[in-house]
Amino acid sequence: MASSILVIASRDLKRFWSYKFWLAGQVVMNVADIVIFGLLFNNMVNRSLIPDYIKFVTPGILSLALFISSFSIGREVGVELRREVTDYLLSLPVSRLELVLGRFVGGAFRGLIYQSGFLVLAMLLVGQPSPAAWLVIAYTSILLSLAMSGLSIALSTVTRDFNLQATIRSVVYYMLFFFSNIFYPTQVVSMRFGPLAPFVAYSPLSIATTLYRWGFGYLRDVDVVSNMLLLGVWTIVLLILSSVIYLRNLTRRG
Amino acid sequence: MFLFLAGVRLMEDRVVAVKVVNFTKRFGNFTAVNGLNLEIYDREIFGFLGPNGSGKTTTLLTIATVYKPTSGDIFVYGHSVTREDYEVRKLVGLAFQDPKALWVDKVQELLEWHARVVGFSRGEAKKVVREVLETLDLWEHRNKYFYQLSGGTRKKLELAKVLIQRPRLAILDEPTAQVDVPTKHKLWNIIKELRDQGSTVIIATNDMFEAEKVCERVGIIYKGRLVAVDTVSGLKDRIPKGDVIEIVIEGDGRKDKAIESLMDLGRVEYQGNTLRIYVEKGEEKALLAADILRSAGIKVKSIMVKEPTLDDVFMYFTGARLVEES
Numbered sequence: 107m108a109s110s111i112l113v114i115a116s117r118d119l120k121r122f123w124s125y126k127f128w129l130a131g132q133v134v135m136n137v138a139d140i141v142i143f144g145l146l147f148n149n150m151v152n153r154s155l156i157p158d159y160i161k162f163v164t165p166g167i168l169s170l171a172l173f174i175s176s177f178s179i180g181r182e183v184g185v186e187l188r189r190e191v192t193d194y195l196l197s198l199p200v201s202r203l204e205l206v207l208g209r210f211v212g213g214a215f216r217g218l219i220y221q222s223g224f225l226v227l228a229m230l231l232v233g234q235p236s237p238a239a240w241l242v243i244a245y246t247s248i249l250l251s252l253a254m255s256g257l258s259i260a261l262s263t264v265t266r267d268f269n270l271q272a273t274i275r276s277v278v279y280y281m282l283f284f285f286s287n288i289f290y291p292t293q294v295v296s297m298r299f300g301p302l303a304p305f306v307a308y309s310p311l312s313i314a315t316t317l318y319r320w321g322f323g324y325l326r327d328v329d330v331v332s333n334m335l336l337l338g339v340w341t342i343v344l345l346i347l348s349s350v351i352y353l354r355n356l357t358r359r360g
Numbered sequence: 361m362f363l364f365l366a367g368v369r370l371m372e373d374r375v376v377a378v379k380v381v382n383f384t385k386r387f388g389n390f391t392a393v394n395g396l397n398l399e400i401y402d403r404e405i406f407g408f409l410g411p412n413g414s415g416k417t418t419t420l421l422t423i424a425t426v427y428k429p430t431s432g433d434i435f436v437y438g439h440s441v442t443r444e445d446y447e448v449r450k451l452v453g454l455a456f457q458d459p460k461a462l463w464v465d466k467v468q469e470l471l472e473w474h475a476r477v478v479g480f481s482r483g484e485a486k487k488v489v490r491e492v493l494e495t496l497d498l499w500e501h502r503n504k505y506f507y508q509l510s511g512g513t514r515k516k517l518e519l520a521k522v523l524i525q526r527p528r529l530a531i532l533d534e535p536t537a538q539v540d541v542p543t544k545h546k547l548w549n550i551i552k553e554l555r556d557q558g559s560t561v562i563i564a565t566n567d568m569f570e571a572e573k574v575c576e577r578v579g580i581i582y583k584g585r586l587v588a589v590d591t592v593s594g595l596k597d598r599i600p601k602g603d604v605i606e607i608v609i610e611g612d613g614r615k616d617k618a619i620e621s622l623m624d625l626g627r628v629e630y631q632g633n634t635l636r637i638y639v640e641k642g643e644e645k646a647l648l649a650a651d652i653l654r655s656a657g658i659k660v661k662s663i664m665v666k667e668p669t670l671d672d673v674f675m676y677f678t679g680a681r682l683v684e685e686s
């Protein structure tokens with residue numbers, strides 16, 4: 107079981123490195139987010155809300171980097187559906203559960219590997235996590251990458267129309283990272299978009315960012331356990347939903 | 361009589377690899393396969409013939425558990441495709457009609473991954489993929505992306521997957537379509553070897569020559585219904601008056617007598633001193649015809665039996681009658 111899942115996942119991981127230009131572009135963007143935005147915004151933001159923008163934004167970029175890379179699996183899953191490569195997957199001697207878990211894990215691997223470089227950067231720019239904090243960081247990364255991989259797989263299989271797939275993915279993608287605390291603190295969000303504030307505060311990316319900010323020592327006053335539980339709930343719900351949608355749409359013609 | 365009974369026993373003793381029971385498949389309102397019943401035996405090469413859109417691929421994909429039956433069931437070595445799909449997949453290898461890969465996939469990587477999924481260790485996977493690539497003359501293409509391959513090469517890549525797997529049941533959907541003629545002959549031998557090494561093989565094809573060359577039994581499917589199943593020669597025998605016995609006699613002075621004596625066998629036509637008799641089971645009747653002529657004192661210069669081709673069989677069972685009945 108475990109080995110089948112890993113073999114399925116290895117295919118998605120290998121493909122990730124085939125998109126070299128896309129990858130290079132992402133790295134440049136994420137680093138630019140930290141360096142350029144950090145330097146520019148540092149002198150523009152209200153210091154009572156954000157004392158140091160670089161320390162503030164870097165843990166957010168950890169979430170963003172993980173999100174972007176795990177989420178990228180949806181693109182291939184969508185193309186596979188349209189080109190009927192999914193029929194090939196369905197014919198392989200693995201169970202449907204192994205297949206779907208393998209895909210989730212494949213996306214999650216992309217996220218975890220891509221994020222690792224940014225973890226080192228965060229250690230340099232923000233602070234050294236304690237061993238306990240590392241456990242929280244690992245938990246956060248594993249769950250968030252699985253949840254986002256599942257989400258993008260589900261979104262990519264709701265329709266065989268490639269344009270519609272891409273549109274749905276982009277909309278959800280921008281919603282998730284704009285309506286989060288990655289670039290702006292939760293207090294500001296509550297002031298400006300009142301009704302959206304709960305969504306922003308409890309979105310998976312915001313929860314993960316809060317946990318990273320705590321882990322790297324930027325925030326002290328965080329209810330770590332509740333945030334971890336909440337992220338766990340998000341992950342379980344998204345994965346169950348995604349499994350159902352993926353398998354239903356994969357086998358719909360048949 | 362004894363032979364007949366022995367034949368029946370032989371059939372009963374054969375292990376059934378695939379049992380199709382009242383299989384119907386609908387896509388929306390359209391019925392692609394309609395109440396199919398069929399048995400395919402262990403370690404035979406079974407051919408699925410039928411015009412475009414007759415339901416071959418639909419049936420094969422359902423056997424491989426990619427599609428689910430709308431009603432009825434299919435059993436692969438006793439496992440139901442509806443209730444034990446995972447058990448079925450462990451026994452089945454499938455080469456698709458339309459090769460399945462994404463542009464980012466490279467030949468060797470794609471196949472090594474396939475080998476891993478079907479159960480080889482990393483080291484074994486490398487080895488078996490190399491062997492199969494060399495067998496199929498694909499080694500030089502190993503580092504190419506899928507989109508860089510020609511149509512025939514893509515088809516060979518599909519077959520490679522099955523050769524790596526060597527499944528109990530190999531399903532090949534038009535394995536030699538788009539492949540050049542010398543390669544076709546090579547692939548037919550490879551397919552026979554696959555069977556000789558223990559696989560049951562089902563081939564869908566439109567190529568009558570291919571069916572005749574590699575298949576022991578064929579089923580003809582037409583508009584989602586199975587219209588005939590038999591050995592290739594059995595099917596030919598089932599075309600009414602499909603055989604032609606061509607007899608050349610010496611001197612046409614005795615022609616009338618000859619025709620008269622042969623009338624009982626079938627319709628007789630003549631041209632010069634060549635007589636044509638339209639019959640079933642041409643080989644048997646030819647011997648009879650020779651005897652009749654000899655006892656009538658007519659000298660036979662040559663005698664030849666022309667069998668219908670499988671094309672004729674196909675046309676006959678799928679609607680167009682090539683051989684008109686008089």
Ligand SMILES: Nc1ncnc2c1ncn2[C@@H]1O[C@H](COP(=O)(O)OP(=O)(O)OP(=O)(O)O)[C@@H](O)[C@H]1O
Pocket residue numbers: 359387390391392410411412413414415416417418419457566
């Ligand atoms: N996914 C699908 N949705 C709707 N109709 C389908 C689908 N797949 C097949 N069909 C229809 O079912 C019928 C049988 O198709 P199938 O692919 O089984 O034919 P085939 O015998 O393999 O033909 P060919 O020789 O062209 O490969 C066709 O009319 C086809 O249009």
Ligand SMILES: [Mg+2]
Pocket residue numbers: 416417418457533564
């Ligand atoms: Mg077909």
